[in-house]
Amino acid sequence: xxxxxxxxxxxxxxxxxxxxxxxxxxxxxxxxxxxxxxxxxxxxxxxxxxxxxxxxxxxxxxxxxxxxxxxxxxxxxxxxxxxxxxxxxxxxxxxxxxxxxxxxxxxxxxxxxxxxxxxxxxxxxxxxxxxxxxxxxxxxxxxxxxxxxxxxxxxxxxxxxxxxxxxxxxxxxxxxxxxxxxxxxxxxxxxxxxxxxxxxxxxxxxxxxxxxxxxxxxxxxxxxxxxxxxxxxxxxxxxxxxxxxxxxxxxxxxxxxxxxxxxxxxxxxxxxxxxxxxxxxxxxxxxxxxxxxxxxxxxxxxxxxxxxxxxxxxxxxxxxxxxxxxxxxxxxxxxxxxxxxxxxxxxxxxxxxxxxxxxxxxxxxxxxxxxxxxxxxxxxxxxxxxxxxxxxxxxxxxxxxxxxxxxxxxxxxxxxxxxxxxxxxx
Amino acid sequence: xxxxxxxxxxxxxxxxxxxxxxxxxxxxxxxxxxxxxxxxxxxxxxxxxxxxxxxxxxxxxxxxxxxxxxxxxxxxxxxxxxxxxxxxxxxxxxxxxxxxxxxxxxxxxxxxxxxxxxxxxxxxxxxxxxxxxxxxxxxxxxxxxxxxxxxxxxxxxxxxxxxxxxxxxxxxxxxxxxxxxxxxxxxxxxxxxxxxxxxxxxxxxxxxxxxxxxxxxxxxxxxxxxxxxxxxxxxxxxxxxxxxxxxxxxxxxxxxxxxxxxxxxxxxxxxxxxxxxxxxxxxxxxxxxxxxxxxxxxxxxxxxxxxxxxxxxxxxxxxxxxxxxxxxxxxxxxxxxxxxxxxxxxxxxxxxxxxxxxxxxxxxxxxxxxxxxxxxxxxxxxxxxxxxxxxxxxxxxxxxxxxxxxxxxxxxxxxxxxxxxxxxxxx
Numbered sequence: 001x002x003x004x005x006x007x008x009x010x011x012x013x014x015x016x017x018x019x020x021x022x023x024x025x026x027x028x029x030x031x032x033x034x035x036x037x038x039x040x041x042x043x044x045x046x047x048x049x050x051x052x053x054x055x056x057x058x059x060x061x062x063x064x065x066x067x068x069x070x071x072x073x074x075x076x077x078x079x080x081x082x083x084x085x086x087x088x089x090x091x092x093x094x095x096x097x098x099x100x101x102x103x104x105x106x107x108x109x110x111x112x113x114x115x116x117x118x119x120x121x122x123x124x125x126x127x128x129x130x131x132x133x134x135x136x137x138x139x140x141x142x143x144x145x146x147x148x149x150x151x152x153x154x155x156x157x158x159x160x161x162x163x164x165x166x167x168x169x170x171x172x173x174x175x176x177x178x179x180x181x182x183x184x185x186x187x188x189x190x191x192x193x194x195x196x197x198x199x200x201x202x203x204x205x206x207x208x209x210x211x212x213x214x215x216x217x218x219x220x221x222x223x224x225x226x227x228x229x230x231x232x233x234x235x236x237x238x239x240x241x242x243x244x245x246x247x248x249x250x251x252x253x254x255x256x257x258x259x260x261x262x263x264x265x266x267x268x269x270x271x272x273x274x275x276x277x278x279x280x281x282x283x284x285x286x287x288x289x290x291x292x293x294x295x296x297x298x299x300x301x302x303x304x305x306x307x308x309x310x311x312x313x314x315x316x317x318x319x320x321x322x323x324x325x326x327x328x329x330x331x332x333x334x335x336x337x338x339x340x341x342x343x344x345x346x347x348x349x350x351x352x353x354x355x356x357x358x359x360x361x362x363x364x365x366x367x368x369x370x371x372x373x374x375x376x377x378x379x380x381x382x383x384x385x386x387x388x389x390x391x392x393x394x395x396x397x398x399x400x401x402x403x404x405x406x407x408x409x410x411x412x413x414x415x416x417x418x419x420x421x422x423x424x425x426x
Numbered sequence: 427x428x429x430x431x432x433x434x435x436x437x438x439x440x441x442x443x444x445x446x447x448x449x450x451x452x453x454x455x456x457x458x459x460x461x462x463x464x465x466x467x468x469x470x471x472x473x474x475x476x477x478x479x480x481x482x483x484x485x486x487x488x489x490x491x492x493x494x495x496x497x498x499x500x501x502x503x504x505x506x507x508x509x510x511x512x513x514x515x516x517x518x519x520x521x522x523x524x525x526x527x528x529x530x531x532x533x534x535x536x537x538x539x540x541x542x543x544x545x546x547x548x549x550x551x552x553x554x555x556x557x558x559x560x561x562x563x564x565x566x567x568x569x570x571x572x573x574x575x576x577x578x579x580x581x582x583x584x585x586x587x588x589x590x591x592x593x594x595x596x597x598x599x600x601x602x603x604x605x606x607x608x609x610x611x612x613x614x615x616x617x618x619x620x621x622x623x624x625x626x627x628x629x630x631x632x633x634x635x636x637x638x639x640x641x642x643x644x645x646x647x648x649x650x651x652x653x654x655x656x657x658x659x660x661x662x663x664x665x666x667x668x669x670x671x672x673x674x675x676x677x678x679x680x681x682x683x684x685x686x687x688x689x690x691x692x693x694x695x696x697x698x699x700x701x702x703x704x705x706x707x708x709x710x711x712x713x714x715x716x717x718x719x720x721x722x723x724x725x726x727x728x729x730x731x732x733x734x735x736x737x738x739x740x741x742x743x744x745x746x747x748x749x750x751x752x753x754x755x756x757x758x759x760x761x762x763x764x765x766x767x768x769x770x771x772x773x774x775x776x777x778x779x780x781x782x783x784x785x786x787x788x789x790x791x792x793x794x795x796x797x798x799x800x801x802x803x804x805x806x807x808x809x810x811x812x813x814x815x816x817x818x819x820x821x822x823x824x825x826x827x828x829x830x831x832x833x834x835x836x837x838x839x840x841x842x843x844x845x846x847x848x849x850x851x852x853x
Contacts, residue, residue: 072598081552084575086582086599098599103575125508134561134568135585141561141568148511148530155513158562171499172513172525 014314015053018261021286023050026059029292032077035070036294056261056284061270062296067097067237075291076100083290088136089236099236100290106145108287112256113146113242119254119313120176120206120230120245124151127174131183132209133159138240139209143178146242152176159183162190173201178232181212181220182419185353188223189414197225208232208241210419211321213342216353231320237296238283244318252305252317260285262318263295264304267325278303278322299325301337329422331359331368334400338421341370344393350378350386354412354419361426368402370394376409428550428578431542433685438741442480444685448713450477453486456719459504462497463721483688483711488697489723494524494664502718503527510717515563516663526663527717533572535714539683540573540669546681547631547657547672549603551578556595558606558614559635560586565667566635570605573669579603586610589617600628604651605659608639612780613839615650624652635659635668639747641773643780658747664723665710671745679732679744687712689745690722691731694752705730705764707752708745726751728764754847758786758795761825765846768797771818777802777811781837788852796828803834 027047029036040046043060050056067074073083074097083100090096101109122128128147134140140156147154155174157165165187168174177184184207191197202224208231217229233253234241244255255262264279265272273279281298301324305317323337330336338357345355352373360367372390374380383406390404413419435441454474456463467473470487477485494501501524503510510527517523528536549555555574561567567583574581584595586606592614595601604611611632618627629651635658644656660680661668671682682689691706692699700706708725728751732744749766756763765784772778779800787794799815812829819827 080580081578083580084578085571085580096594100580103578106575130562135557135583141571141583144512144568148533151508151511151530153507153510153513153527156562156568167523 014258017258018286019050019053021258022053022056022261022284023047025285025288025292026050026294028289029075029077029294033075035066035075036077036292039066039294053261056263056295059284059295061282062294064097064297064299068095071096072098073100073291074098075293077292078102078290086136087138087141087236087240097236099239101239102289105239105288105290108259109142109239109242110145110149112259113142113240114149115256116206116232116242116245117146117150117152119247120204120228121248122147122150122152122176122204122206126152126176127155127172128152128176128178129155129157129165129168129172129174131157131159131165131177131179131187138234138236142234142240142242162187166190166194166196169200169202170196175201176204176206177202177224177226178206178208180210181207181216182210182415184220184224185216186414188220192223197223200224202226204228204230206230206232206245208234211323211339211342213339213346213353215342215346215351219353233321235298235300237291237293237298238285239288244315246320247309247311247313249309249311251309251311252319253302254309254313254315254317257316259287260293262304262316264302264318273303276303276306280325281318301325327422329359329424332366332400334398336398336400340398341394344390344397345372348386348390348393350375350382351390351406352376352378352409354414355421356412357422359422359424359426366426368400370402370404371407371412372404373409373412374406378409380406431538431545431576432740433742435685435741441684441741445688445713446480448685449480449483449688449711450474452711452713452715452719453477453721455716456502456504456721460502460719462493462502463504463719466721480688483690483722486711486722488709489721491524491724491726495522498523499525500527500718501525502720504719505529505716513563514565514663514667524663528666529716532666532715532717535686536569536666536669537572537576539686540569541576542683543633543657543659543669543672544573544577544579546674547603547633547655548675549574549577549579549631549633553579553603553631554582554599554601555579555603555605556582556584556592556599556601556629558584558586558592558604558610565661565663569667569669589614593617593621593623596629597623597626602628603631603633604629604653605633605635608634608637608643608647609839611647611651612643615647616839619650624650627651629653630655632656633659633672635661640769640780642778646780660748662725662727664718664720664725665712666715674736674738674740676737678736679746681736681740681742681744684743686714687720689743691729691745694726694728694755700730702733703730705749726753728752728755728766756784756786756795756847756849759793759825761823763823763825767823768819771822772799772815774818775811775815777805778815778831779803779834781839782846783837784847786847786849786851788850793851794828795825796830798830798832798837800834800837801831805834 030047039060045058082102085101086098088098130143132139144154230246232241232245234243244253246253261284263282265282267280281300283296285293301322302318322339352375355372358369387404394402457474466487472485509529512528513525515525557570559566571581632653657672659668659672661670671680673680688711690709692709694707708727710723712720728749729745750764779802782799785796812831815829
């Protein structure tokens with residue numbers, strides 16, 4: 001949100017509620033967490049200083065390093081005996097992020113996750129195959145609780161295990177599939193290989209935790225015979241998935257600004273980017289008790305989408321996640337996000353959605369090779385023409401030279417979790 | 427004060443009145459909601475309005491695992507599919523997999539009586555509970571977690587396996603309670619000892635589910651972890667999942683939730699009630715289950731009723747630990763033997779660890795049974811101990827058994843359920 005927009009917004013009751021949530025959060029963190037108190041004292045901000053939403057800019061940032069330093073229960077702002085669950089990201093001692101939840105945190109998470117399902121048109125009568133991990137991971141239990149809240153039937157299959165996934169797709173006829181795009185592609189291709197498309201009833205695919213190109217999306221939908229693909233956002237620090245979702249108009253991701261404030265900042269200057277420009281998502285929670293976030297730097301990149309959505313929902317929108325700060329690679333002095341290559345591959349007829357980028361150093365010079373799979377119905381005789389076309393588009397759009405090679409369909413590795421696309425061997 | 431999840435019946439009569447109302451509701455609900463149950467009840471000549479006393483339970487037909495398989499994928503379903511909000515499943519392939527559906531009320535009831543299990547085991551606010559069981563289609567993980575949150579304890583949902591991760595959480599979050607199978611508890615306890623983490627682990631209570639566990643194994647788990655209490659939690663996927671009962675701190679049998687289901691103990695062959703205190707198959711009838719109610723469901727699990735009132739004062743009835751499955755029953759030289767009986771004997775002999783295997787073979791036209799047991803760590807297996815076990819087994823089981831003692835650690839360990847009986851008899 002721009003400063004001007006912030007000022008305009010404070011006139012309406014939504015903004016009043018946000019300001020109330022912000023003030024509550026800062027006071028709660030200040031009083032409940034020694035870390036936040038030190039942090040706020042060092043920035044010379046006291047809870048009572050917050051008078052408008054604009055005052056958000058005076059608050060100090062919180063980073064992944066702060067979470068690591070606070071291991072095992074970082075940012076904890078309530079007594080330990082009020083924490084009823086932990087979830088965790090992967091990592092070893094000291095690197096692992098463990099986040100605590102109070103009962104109210106779990107209820108709020110479920111309510112906002114349920115809103116995601118509602119926006120995607122999921123409700124009573126829908127069967128929802130949940131093909132993501134549970135236990136320490138946030139995804140499985142988040143999807144399951146949300147399903148139950150909207151009255152849909154949760155089918156908690158968990159990740160991997162294509163045999164079991166196919167068996168339940170046929171036997172229980174779920175209408176909704178939830179997983180990572182990599183898993184969705186793997187499963188869709190398996191459904192294609194086993195000729196099950198006519199025996200399954202999937203209508204909607206909800207995918208999160210990974211970027212997904214338009215080409216992959218189209219391929220998943222066509223192999224499964226489904227109609228809608230919805231990107232779902234979220235991360236462990238903000239409870240888990242369920243922080244926002246694409247509506248059925250598919251014009252960006254609605255995010256829940258009654259649950260958290262989103263700033264889009266330049267990762268270098270930490271100032272707001274120009275309206276509509278790409279920047280880092282920085283979030284501040286409004287109701288979270290156990291581990292509130294104050295200007296938490298997510299490292300994820302996106303841009304705000306201005307104006308109301310044709311769907312009429314009152315929640316603001318941002319673009320799909322365009323990558324992470326960490327994904328950025330620098331090639332011949334140009335900053336490149338893999339999502340830029342995604343977009344170009346997605347627009348090209350004759351190739352499938354799968355590609356990989358290999359960066360090498362030869363004779364003292366960097367070289368970028370892109371291997372992309374031919375469409376399963378594509379003609380190998382057109383490979384050279386497609387290679388030339390893609391090289392031309394990359395040159396004209398990203399202003400760098402790359403060598404493109406079209407390979408047979410199915411030759412690049414598939415993953416049931418996250419596909420690795422960039423191999424930097426320089 | 428924290429809310430209690432225990433029922434407030436003051437007398438057995440109050441409990442019985444609640445049970446009768448639940449039985450009447452269940453039979454009518456199943457009759458009206460499930461074509462399968464309606465057909466079964468009609469064939470047995472029973473109408474819902476004929477259930478007038480708890481004794482009328484005996485008029486109801488049995489339900490078996492085969493009925494569940496035939497009803498795949500939604501067996502025994504007594505509500506419209508739209509009323510279901512979750513499924514869980516046991517393992518198996520198409521046609522053999524059991525899938526059970528839950529309504530929101532089923533999930534709430536399950537969480538309520540699971541929270542009661544924690545309450546009985548003294549687990550509440552301030553406790554941190556490491557949950558080392560499976561999630562997803564399995565019933566265990568999610569119910570241990572929901573029960574925790576209901577009593578206000580902290581759930582640490584680590585999931586099964588992964589000893590590195592388990593040890594890391596045991597040290598870093600200092601849980602006071604560990605929940606897993608007996609095999610996993612032993613594996614983890616031994617790993618804690620091997621890594622010398624004993625002093626850094628704060629586990630006071632171990633809650634074990636879904637597997638028989640000998641006294642020797644129990645003692646070893648507690649010793650290695652430095653824990654004080656070990657509880658057995660019961661349950662099965664068909665009956666919601668784990669949480670159907672637990673022993674109290676007096677450890678004199680398992681209290682089961684007679685306000686949620688009726689338990690009969692029947693002879694697996696004749697299906698008549700066994701004599702009081704004798705081993706029989708557990709047959710359950712639910713009193714409140716909506717999605718897939720159970721009418722006289724044959725669980726195949728064996729136990730015996732424990733008569734009288736528990737010193738803890740609860741009027742909720744008790745049964746013994748699970749003593750095996752009627753499918754595991756070995757018929758050896760015309761004697762019925764349950765592996766649980768071998769557990770019980772081994773636990774009485776000093777110098778013997780808790781791991782064992784039973785091997786049945788035919789030699790020269792005659793059946794032989796060999797029990798291979800492990801000596802305790804640091805002891806040399808001695809012939810004298812083997813002789814002592816043979817003598818006690820012969821006294822208890824009234825058959826001759828050869829006993830071999832092997833060094834501690836020689837038998838395989840498993841993170842899930844250990845296979846103990848190898849029947850290699852011909853014919």
